Amino acid sequence: xxxxxxxxxxxxxxxxxxxxIFCGLxxxxxxxxxxxxxxxxxxxxxxxxxxxxxxxxxxxxxxLVSDLIPSAETYNLYSFTFIDFDLTDEDTCRATIRMFKQxxxxxxxxxxxxxxxxWILSVKKNYRWISSFYYLFxxxxxxxxxxxxxx
Numbered sequence: 249x250x251x252x253x254x255x256x257x258x259x260x261x262x263x264x265x266x267x268x269i270f271c272g273l274x275x276x277x278x279x280x281x282x283x284x285x286x287x288x289x290x291x292x293x294x295x296x297x298x299x300x301x302x303x304x305x306x307x308x309x310x311x312l313v314s315d316l317i318p319s320a321e322t323y324n325l326y327s328f329t330f331i332d333f334d335l336t337d338e339d340t341c342r343a344t345i346r347m348f349k350q351x352x353x354x355x356x357x358x359x360x361x362x363x364x365x366x367w368i369l370s371v372k373k374n375y376r377w378i379s380s381f382y383y384l385f386x387x388x389x390x391x392x393x394x395x396x397x398x399x
Contacts, residue, residue, distance in 0.1 A: 304369030312338075312365040317345050325350070332387060340387060341368050347390045 323343045
């Protein structure tokens, strides 16, 4: 019943139903938006945590930047008898930098030296023993590129 004592018409009922559906859709969309915002915030935090744990720390990067990088001859990089298994993790990083220098990749691609050092340490940090094969594979690929003088 309306305030004036008359009954609602079918048109009134249809308009009210449409308005109720419209309000329901608005409420549902608002809830979905809030849920999406919460999930994006969780994702951002998760990515920040992963990035923090996956990136080499500044002290190690600064140490590698300031390290003296031995010559290619010191690491026997120009020989196919080169064996990387004898290298420590630190020497592997230094040898990688030496190969980047020998191939002139730092200059050709305008790679900031500190960024390169941090990237090499981050790659090393994120490879576990089982998958370290891929890190060593990339190392050996760079060795072969250096040896063939493609660059």
